[in-house]
Amino acid sequence: MILTKKLLKLSFTALFLFLCNVNGFTQIPKKLPVQPKKLPLHKGKITSKKSVTDTVKKKTDSTSKKEEKSYAELVKKATTIKGLFKVHQVENDYYFEIPLNLMEKDFLVVNKISSVPLALNESGVNKGMNFDNRVIRFSRNKAAKTVWVKVIVPQVESPAGDAITRSVKDNFTGSVIESFKIEAYSPDSSAVVVKMNKVFDGTEKSFNDVFNDMGLGATPKTSLSAIEKIKSFPQNIVVRALMSTRVMDAGISVPISITVTTNILLLPEKPMKPRFADNRVGFFSTPRWYFSDAQHKLETRELVTRWRMEPKPEDRARYLKGELVEPVKPIIFYIDPATPPKWRKEIIAGVYDWQKAFEQAGFKNAIQAREVTDTTDYDGDDVRYSEITYAASPKSNAMGPAVVDPRSGEILESDVIWWHNVMTSVQYWMRVQTGIIDPEVRNNDVSDQRMGHAIRFVSSHEIGHTLGLKHNMSSSASFPVDSLRSPAFTNRMGGTASSIMDYARFNYVAQPEDKVTNITPQIGIYDKYAIAWGYRWLPAEDPHQELPILKEWIKVHANDPLYHYGEQQQAKNIVDPRAQSEDLGDDAVKASRYGLANLKRLIPQILTWSAPEGDNYYQAGKLYLAAIWQWQTYAEHVTANIGGYYLENPVSGDGKDAYAPVPVKIQKGALGYFKDQVFTMPEWLFNKELLKKTFPIKDTPIGPMEYAPLNLRREYQYGLLYSLLGEDRLLRMLEMEVQFGKENVFTVGELFQDIRPVIFAKTLKGKTLSITDRMLQQNYVDVLLVSTDKMLEKITKKSLFQTSLNNLPQTCDLGLNQEETDLNHAMENNINPSANLRNIYVTAMTRTSEVAAAKRGELLQILTLLENNKNRGDEATKGHYMDLILRIRQSLQTK
Template sequence: MILNKTSFFLAVLAGLFTTQVNAQTPKKFPTKTTKKVLADTLKKKNAADTTKGKELKSYADLLKKAKTANGLFKVHQVESDYYFEIPLKLMGKDFLVVNKISSVPLALNESGLNKGMNFENKVIRFSQNKLAKTIWVKTIVPQVESPEADAITRSVKDNFIGSVIESFKIEAYSPDSSAVVIKMNRVFDGTDKSFNDVFTDVGLGTAPKTALSAIEQIKSFPQNIVVRALLSTRVTEGQNSIPISMAVTTNVLLLPETPMKPRYADDRVGFFTTPRWYFSDTQHKMEKRELLTRWRMEPKAEDRARYLAGELVEPEKPIIFYIDPSTPPQWRQQIIAGVVDWQKAFEAAGFKNAIQAREVKDIADYDGDDIRYSEITYAASPKSNAMGPAVIDPRSGEILESDVIWWHNVMTSLQSWMRVQTGVIDEGARNNKFTDARMAHAIRFVSSHEVGHTLGLKHNMGASYSFPVDSLRSPSFTERMGGTASSIMDYARFNYVAQPEDKVTSITPKIGLYDKYAIAWGYRWLDVKDPHDEIPVLAKWIKDHENDPLYFYGEQQSSNVIDPRSQSEDLGDDAVKASRYGLLNLKRLIPQISTWAANPGEDYYQAGKLYMAAIFQWLTYAEHVTANIGGYYLEKPVAGDHKNAYTPVPKAMQIKALDYLKQEVMEVPDWLFNKDLLLKTFPIKDSPAGPYEYAPYNVRREFQYGVLYSLVSQERLLRMMEMEVLLGKDSVYTANELLKEVRETVFAKTQRGKTLSITDRMLQQNYVDVLLVSTDKMLEKITKTSLQDNKLKMQNQLQVCDFSNDGKSVVGAEEKSLRNIQVSSMSRTSDVAAAKRSELLQILTILEKNKGRGDDATKGHYLDLILRIRQSLRMN
């Protein structure tokens, strides 16, 4: 028996008392009688310690002044204290704690944190500790499954236990002893952070000030409890200390007793997923699967035979979105239309009336933070964006609730895109303010795109590649196929390819063939019990369309694009041709900017912003084209489909792309810098410090530099070398060919002894600096890192932008980037460093040979470049 500190002290004290009554008496051990007295004393003391502070109160006395709400379990409010009466039958059941932001101050609003966002969701279980008269709360990660009868299941239970995050004293039992009463204040009022740690999770890194935080309201419903609290803190930035208060709503949701039957993901169809590990006695290794995140879409039992016979039937439970009552009335019907547009996709899966959108009629009884409602939340914010997160049951991938977060200022982005991309062909998209009808039409497209995410769909950046460029100039094709791409999940904004004479009117993205196919693939109900039995059926559905580009899925990539077919903001199957059409429209647009964006009596601020948007569109075209150079067509082949995982972009296409860059970037076009417009306004870009006016020479230099740096980047050249090693230099476009062609273009006038203009000199300065900076960066000394540092780096790489295991989506990072293709290990010992240094030496030879030719500015320019190269290469 181990004594506690108090008992041990009493025991020692008792021993001293019995052995030191007479100081002259020799010390001796306690007698049997003394031992009995001591044991009785300790027994009484331990009993007192066990029950101290844990005496049960009378249910009637505890709650005699309570206001009680019935629901999932009873919630009792006694003045400012809140008690949960949890039935014992719910002990050990799975609950999902969902934390949502309900209101924020200006300081957080400006940073893009708004009402409707959820954070730190977790699965919990309540359990009773009868001996200690407490209720424990454990959090679990329900990622593991094994057959109950298998021997390995004992090990699974031991190796994947839940962690205790909270303990509550049992205040009382219900009169029939079927439930326990616990006081819950401290996990919601900011005292403890076990249920929500909002200030840490949003990146403030502070704790709530309990004196300034409190529970505002608790509601109880049949499947969930809703707790709203105001939490306050103070954030110090430099010399400033800023008070911050946020309202947070926490839902405690009882998860379904029987999880939805999962569906296993296939990388060739773009769904969000949640991981699942399977253990069994018969395995040779653990089975890893990714479960689709999707709604539970099942035919009613009485309709299943009709469904399997091919009839459209209504689902057991439709998906219903509610329109935030804060939404301006003029946008509501088009937002609703953007939701209902998905009904055609669900009909491809066999369901009618499967997805609906409704306005809220009874505002008094409506709470958008209640997890029973999926809401399109309208956030009054300067942020220009929208997002579609979902709350997931991680046991099965079931989407339990979704919220589209709609920031008010997303309309500024829509207006900018439409004016720049389609203003030339659509007179209604030219003014500083659109008509409500025009803006509502654009809002419908954004609504459909974000709802697609809430249905589980990832971006499909390869969908736009499925349309031939010239077909985007056809009124009949664009009307029949639905706008700009085969999927609304692409970022194929508006039709910048169509020319004024084409008379194309279907210029906005719509739900397309891929979307209907993906929803059918993910949602069509199959009458099987084991998800493994679905695999061959799902594979056949993919095989039926595997060579049709309209059904191609191209994952979203990072800024380092590898597959040029899957790019953001691009259109058509030929980036060079599409960009040239886009340039024709930009040439028409720029002379009109001051007319479109500055009415009589107005300043040119809006014109300057439109001008900057047009220049960024020019840069976007250059980036689309550049991605083809050193690019790979990436596939996810399976045995028998005769596809390759990696195919270099054809050499002819890469040369074609470089020709575009030589003409449109290395020779920055003068029409982009219209003198009449520049005398009225420079390009303007807003910032937290106010508008910045970008001078034209600065813009030319900065944007040209960025494209050149990307063109000869380490990653791009290494990818080209990988294909040279794999396929042979005669079969691919090589890095050396690229560098030689760029050098000869950049220094063509120098080789001919011509005097250089300021823009000629700018190009050479930019290119030499790109080579110097990128080479120095590649060869800089590598600092030592510990094994632990490397391990953490690898973990961070693997966890970026993924759905977490606890049933929530990561805010602001909705999906994985494309495959991790490693080409840059030990790059300082690769041929890239040698090739770039060789280029610098060859450029140095050209400069030395021509340093005395041209006017004074040209000669000074050559001497400056010679000095820079020699200093960088440490040459005398």
């Protein structure tokens, strides 16, 4: 696990910026053939324009004699390839011949990982990930005889004729990041020749600072770093280089070599017409500012990230009449030749599943997937081609980042990263969630047919991200729980939710007697609607002109839950219980009870399913832990209702409220489930026959960890209690009390009054406590003590900063490891999780809030209760009471 600990300790932002497509952006060639027999790589010349600039036209012979001689000497022993720029290789030196007519044009630099050592592979860094993409411009400095490179942030726009445009140009200039000496001019003086080695071989970090972008804080060793090859095509240059360094890990110097492929891509002269985002439809977006003389204030917009999908000019009249037409340029994904052949069909099917969504937008044959039939010249790192990259890695995940032109939001290229081990997660989902109703997924090795079907849905989900779609975590709540038990409903609606962009895995609600067979997520009503909203072509030239039409499309379905978009939230701080990960149906309590019924049936079968004769019990232990995680997940789904708000993004006239507290009846029902399942964890979950053969087992970097069952009970119960009494939840309940009135909400006081008599029921009756009774009371008191101490740290410890477990970034793991903070899906979505996930900020000045008073008040109530009963029960019970009394007194500093 070399460097695993180091990478896990990286700042969230550093690793996020490395793996995420921060500034967006790449391009596929406009003339890519629709059905090539083999994948072509263009190697032809760029056709020269008939005229260069006037300056070059009028250049006198006397200015270039020496330079022409220099050019002739430079290329004499060079190997030259032609394309966007001519590239001259002289031994280990590489020269770009940059045409002057491409000076001041917008280029996109896209850096991609092409190979990694085991140390980084194990940490989830793999081939295909792009990082630190940026827009640049080349600029000739004649006086200094250099070419400068400026980085541009194309976020600002203003009308060419407006006076303010002069100010825009002065206040949003590019920054110079590199300078190259002009080595020579081309014979006709239409291009300059510069030596480019230093920005690719690790000498300079202006184009590529991979080790710092990863958070390793290292500098390439130039003696161990080098350019491996360069290719030049009509629209882009591809440079592959090996970067090497050493990193200290636990006192050991570890060698690290990464291959990075840098693409320099010429962006379209005319950017795609953007579409303005609306937070009622879940698309990723890129910011845009509009300045003009007529404004009263700056106009800020978000541009939808989407592919350029346009009907051919000759088809536009038919398109506008409602006929299906083919787009000018379809979206094409190539399947990595490293993909195991038996999974290619299902991965391809997951791509084509989106065709029905594009048909709703008016396009046929809009999205395609192809295998690479000739790998001779194939290069998956060439940004003209989108690839589903297969990564041999122990990581259990998948991601779909896109490369975006920030000037317009146009998706130019995308690479789905498919980790081989994602099948491990898929297998456990199927076995735990549907093994009771589907005999074919019960064994350690499920059938290829079932695995292929699951791979197809994961492929569809990731392709949805590459099309610009965010997670829609509320789509599962659009289905009534009991409808998920209906074969007719699930066949008609398709699977488990109205959108495949939810994390609505497999149908754990259906019971064996229901005979439901359509149990896998599929592209649904919301997905087709969202693609139509984002991709339907409109003839307006100005995106502002589209706004009334786009709003009307939303208005038509505004009150239909099947079309509702629920923004993703922080996993440890769910505000809207309808928009959760891994849940099903519109009633968390009912859905979870159905899930528990299936889990109760599953636990006794684990040995039969996972330990055939002659095998050890390792797989049984892993399946057992997965089942316990599923139990925990149900409890979390239910708990989110307590102190929850229903969140909307209303507009004037739609009659919706932005914030509505979850009804009191639902909150109290959720607490009732919590009492049943968490205060007294079910004995069937800790099956004695199963525990004779194996404890729950979790794989770790240092080997399998076997969880002792009592310790596991304590750990899971404590975590759920801590969540139930978390600051954010209680602060939201206080907000509701003030805003809606005490009589209309579930209050913090009522919560404690409902909890205490249950936790101390035997104490109040003077009974002896079992070890699990004592554990519950210890956990409850400790949660109150720890959370109170955290709130009061600024008073008692004079600490300037405070970390809250509730403010961790969103965990979006495709795998079953709920204990890791997984960045991958946040990264695939090109979002900063901590900044953009939906939340309600309530945690300012918590040390002065009613929460501190409520928790201390509860501790005083418990102290009195314990004092009155400290001499009742057996010796273990009495010792337990004294321990709690001493802890509370010490914390509250009472005598």
